[in-house]
Each structure stands twice: as structure tokens, then as C-alpha cells.
Amino acid sequence: MSRLGIFGGTFNPPHIGHTRLAEHFVNELSLDRLLVIPTAEPPHKLSTDLASGEDRMNMCMLAFPDALVSTIELARGGKSYTFDTLTEICAQYPYDELFFIVGSDMLLSFDRWYKHEEILDMVTLCAADRQEDSLLKKHGVPEFFEGKRLHISKLAPFEVSSTQIRELIKNNESTDGWLDPAVRAYIDERGLYR
Ligand code: ATP
Numbered sequence: 001m002s003r004l005g006i007f008g009g010t011f012n013p014p015h016i017g018h019t020r021l022a023e024h025f026v027n028e029l030s031l032d033r034l035l036v037i038p039t040a041e042p043p044h045k046l047s048t049d050l051a052s053g054e055d056r057m058n059m060c061m062l063a064f065p066d067a068l069v070s071t072i073e074l075a076r077g078g079k080s081y082t083f084d085t086l087t088e089i090c091a092q093y094p095y096d097e098l099f100f101i102v103g104s105d106m107l108l109s110f111d112r113w114y115k116h117e118e119i120l121d122m123v124t125l126c127a128a129d130r131q132e133d134s135l136l137k138k139h140g141v142p143e144f145f146e147g148k149r150l151h152i153s154k155l156a157p158f159e160v161s162s163t164q165i166r167e168l169i170k171n172n173e174s175t176d177g178w179l180d181p182a183v184r185a186y187i188d189e190r191g192l193y194r
Contacts, residue, residue, distance in 0.1 A: 001095050001096060001097055002032040002033060002093075002095070002096045002097070003029065003030060003031045003032050003033075003096070003097050003099060004031065004032065004033050004034075004035065004089075004093055004096040004097065004098055004099065005022065005025055005026055005029070005031040005033065005034040005035065005099045005101055005126075006034075006035045006037065006085075006086070006089065006098060006099065006100045006101065006123070007021075007022045007034060007035070007036050007037065007067075007100075007101040008036075008037040008038075008039060008073070008080070008082060008085065008100075009037075009038065009039065010038070010039050010050070010056070010162065011036075011038045011039075011056050011059065011060050011063075011162070012049070012050055012051055012056060012162045012166070013051065013056070013059045013063075013162055013165060013166075013179065013183055013187060013192075013193075014036075014056075014059050014060050014063035014064070014162075014180075014183060015063075015160050015161075015162060015165050015178050015179050015180075015183075016158065016160060016177070016178050016179065016180070017103075017130070017158045017159070017160040017161070017178075018063065019063055019064060019180070020155075020158055021101060021103060021128060021155065021158075022034055022036070022064065022067070022101055024128065024153065024155045025099065025101050025126050025128075025153065028153060029099055029126065029151065031099060033067075033068060034064070034066070034067040034068065035067065035068050035069075035070050035089070036060050036064045036067045036068070036069045036070065037069075037070045037072055037073055037085060038053060038056040038057055038060055038069070038073065038074060039073050039074075039080035040053060040073045040074050040076060040077050040078060040079070040080045041078060041079045041080060049166055049193060051192050051193070053071075053074040055186075055190060055192060057069055057071065057074065058186060059183050059186055059187070062180060062182040062183050062186060063180050063182075063183050072085055072088055072089070073085055076088075081113075081114045081115075082100070082113060082114070082119055083113075083114055083115035083118055083119055086098065086100070086119060086122050086123065087122075090122060097124070098122060098123040098124070099123060099124045099126050099151075100119070100123040100124070100125050100126065101126045101127075102125065102126070102127050103127065103128065103129075103130040104127055104128065104129045104130045104131070105130055106127070107125070107127040107141075107142075108139060108142065110125070110142070110144070110145075111142065111144045116144075117144075120145070120148040120149070123149070124149040124150070124151055125145070125148070125149065125150050125151070126151045126152075126153065127150070127151070127152050127153070128152070128153040128154070128155040128157075129155070129157045130157055130159070131157050131159055160178045164178075165178060165179055166193045169184075169187060169192070169193040169194070170193055170194060
């Protein structure tokens with residue numbers, strides 16, 4: 001039985017906050033493999049300035065060279081619900097133990113996700129704080145996680161978002177330290193987020 005990490009996101013674009021979070025869990029939980037899954041249409045946010053699925057896939061391959069970047073949600077199209085994705089992954093990897101990786105913002109709103117209880121029966125949810133003011137410390141772990149497989153890690157937050165990165169690119173500013181140089185080169189070459 002392999003330990004399979006699953007990391008979904010808009011990845012518009014993928015930044016160091018993403019790669020750092022995923023790498024951390026791969027090491028801490030000794031995961032055998034990591035699946036990185038760019039969403040088709042993100043269900044939790046309004047998407048202005050959304051790069052194409054193909055560009056986000058290519059950027060993910062540059063940002064996560066050791067992971068398997070999956071087209072599962074882009075191929076399905078429409079709104080990307082995690083429950084549907086995990087159902088497909090369970091069928092594809094029936095003998096694997098699944099670890100679903102999220103930032104703390106997602107954890108706190110998790111009870112609004114489609115079929116969140118079923119999701120919690122399928123995976124160990126793995127989360128770390130995204131912000132210095134520690135959302136999890138402030139609000140505590142929501143009650144609906146009681147009795148579920150939840151792994152919260154004390155990884156020091158690294159505050160960056162794709163929104164901030166898109167803004168820097170629009171203003172022709174440096175993204176050093178926040179974005180993999182290969183991803184920045186891809187963005188500049190394709191003229192994304194201008
Ligand atoms: P946007 O600014 O466009 O809303 P984002 O930076 O939040 O994007 P997403 O692709 O929506 O990035 O995030 C995918 C996953 O990565 C989510 O679970 C999110 O909580 C997590 N994540 C994003 N940025 C960080 C970060 N800096 N630290 C920890 N987790 C993060």
C-alpha cells in the first residue's frame with residue numbers, strides 16, 4: 001500500500017508557498033508519491049485573470065518537477081469538486097492511502113465544501129497555517145473534524161498568494177523568492193497576467 005499525497009489548487013500561478021507546503025508533507029508523512037491537480041473551474045472563488053488549463057498544467061510541471069501533475073479535473077471540465085476527483089482517484093489507486101493537502105484558509109471553510117463528510121471518510125486531511133497571525137490558533141480546529149483523520153502541521157507560515165504574484169507580474173516587478181524562476185520565465189515568454 002503506497003501513501004499518496006494529493007494537492008489541488010487553481011495554481012494561477014503555482015508559487016513557493018504551494019511547493020513548500022507540498023514538499024513539507026511529502027517529507028513529514030513519508031509520502032511515496034504526490035499528485036498535483038490544477039482545477040478546471042475553482043468552485044470557491046471568482047476567477048478573473050485565470051490562465052488557461054494548459055498553461056497552469058505546464059507551470060505546475062515546472063514548479064513540481066518530482067510530482068505527477070494530473071489532468072483529472074481539467075479533463076472533466078466544469079466546476080471542480082474535490083469529492084468527484086477523490087472518487088476517481090480511489091478507483092484509480094484502490095490500494096493507496098490518501099493524504100489530501102490544504103492551507104489553513106481551506107480548512108476553516110471546509111464544512112462548506114460539497115460532500116465534505118464523505119471526503120473526510122476517504123482521506124487524511126493535512127493542513128498547515130498560511131498566515132503569521134495563525135488562523136488555526138485564533139479559531140481553533142473546527143468541531144466538524146472531531147473523530148476524523150486530520151493532520152495539522154506546525155510548518156512556519158510563508159505568506160504569499162497567487163493574487164499577489166499576478167499583481168507583481170502586471171507591474172513588471174520581481175517575483176524572486178516567491179516564484180520558481182522557471183515559472184516566471186514561462187509566464188514572461190507567454191505574456192501571462194499582463
Ligand atoms: P489566489 O491568490 O489566486 O486565490 P492562492 O495563492 O490561494 O490563489 P490556490 O491555488 O488557490 O492559491 O491554493 C491551492 C492550495 O494551496 C490551497 O489549499 C491553499 O490553502 C494552499 N496555499 C496557497 N498558498 C499557500 C501558502 N502561502 N501557504 C500555505 N498554503 C497555501
